[in-house]
Amino acid sequence: MLTRFVKIVAVILCTFGWASAAIAESPEAMPERLRLGIVVAADETARERVEPFRLAMENIVDLPVDLFLLSTLGDAIESIVDGKIDYVRLSPSAYAAAHRICECVEPLVTAGPDDFPARYYAILVSRRGSQNTSLEALKGTRLAVGHKHAVAAYRVPLANLAADGVNARAHFQTLVEVQNPLDGLRAILDGRVQAALAWSSLAGEAKNGFTAGTLNDYYVSGAKGFSELEIVWRSPPIPYSAHVVAKNLPDALKRRLRAGLMDLRREAPDAYLAIEPDLPGGFEPVVHADYRPVLRTYEDAFAKVLARD
Structure with a gap:
């Protein structure tokens, strides 16, 4: 009887140990830094202008945030698709184009012009x-x-x-x-x-x-x-805009980013306006399906109706 009890305890301990090891291994490793891309066009003051947003992002993710200045939306799409940056603000159409290329991007929030739905x-x-x-x-x-x-x-x-x-x-x-x-x-x-x-x-x-x-x-x-x-x-x-991250970022980091961005207009209005000067209404959460009307414009099923003679 005692031998049987010892065997049962051994099995329980072994199972518990395996489960504990699995739990310990399950959290995704956080990156050492976050790479932030900003489309600046010909704005020579862009680095200084977006600095409040970069600093706010460091507070949100509790990681160093490196800033990458990008000339065009095309450069932004290429950079996020190629894994050169982790986060970038895109137009809805640019997000749809990036998703069409690799399905490796994910939207977190959009901004609105006022207090109505964005x-x-x-x-x-x-x-x-x-x-x-x-x-x-x-x-x-x-x-x-x-x-x-x-x-x-x-x-x-x-x-x-x-x-x-x-x-x-x-x-x-x-x-x-x-x-x-x-x-x-x-x-x-x-x-x-x-x-x-x-x-x-x-x-x-x-x-x-x-x-x-x-x-x-x-x-x-x-x-x-x-x-x-x-x-x-x-x-x-x-949605008016698309604040997009690489899909392979840890889920915990993406949740932290979305929550911090949602509070940004209230907590750090200067940082919010540094990235969304034309849409001062604040951030709202979005998911991929919210961009369906624009995603359709890149689908083969609608290519013929969009073709121009």
Whole structure:
């Protein structure tokens, strides 16, 4: 009986020892440093300007943070994909492009312009009160679009209309390229087209054209005809920015980063504005699926509708 008891205890101790060793080995090793990339274009004061953000990042991750200045978004995509940096702020489209290349990136937060949700929408606008107030009614009419690289006035709406079952090239008689989304609204009102692609925050008062976007710009301009415009279709919501990390960073570090960034506007407003001067509304958490409307623009299924003659 005693021998059997000793054997049982030995098995328990052995099992416990194995489990303890597994637990001890399971935490991911933290990097010695965090490599922060910043797109600076031609800003010669960039290093000094973003220094408050770099210092705040060191406090958040409790690691030295090295700053890498990058000339373009293309350089930023290449650097994060090639593993030369660990963290970078990208546009939604640049994040989608990076993910298309290697699926090795992960978004943590996005920033917003105000206290409304940090999202905007691609929209399709027509004339209010006319017979063209639905997508079906607009079939066979002329649609104003932006140039082929325009995210909100071409790529996102055409891809997401196609995802909704509407191939813009087949649905509309012709796609008319305009200089900008505001020109598209003018084209509706002067009869050059019957619908136009634009963007909007869809937050705040509709009577003022919402808080931001093409309709708001037109309202603020004081031009005639604003009340005659109506939104016929909207895309899914799109985050304004993408603060992205390498997916292979330890999960604990990514959680620490996201939590610290969420508090940054309150805890260190100068550091927040150093990295998001044009979007002062603060950070919100995001996940990969939040960028679905933009990710579609890089999918083979929508390449044909996005191709320009």
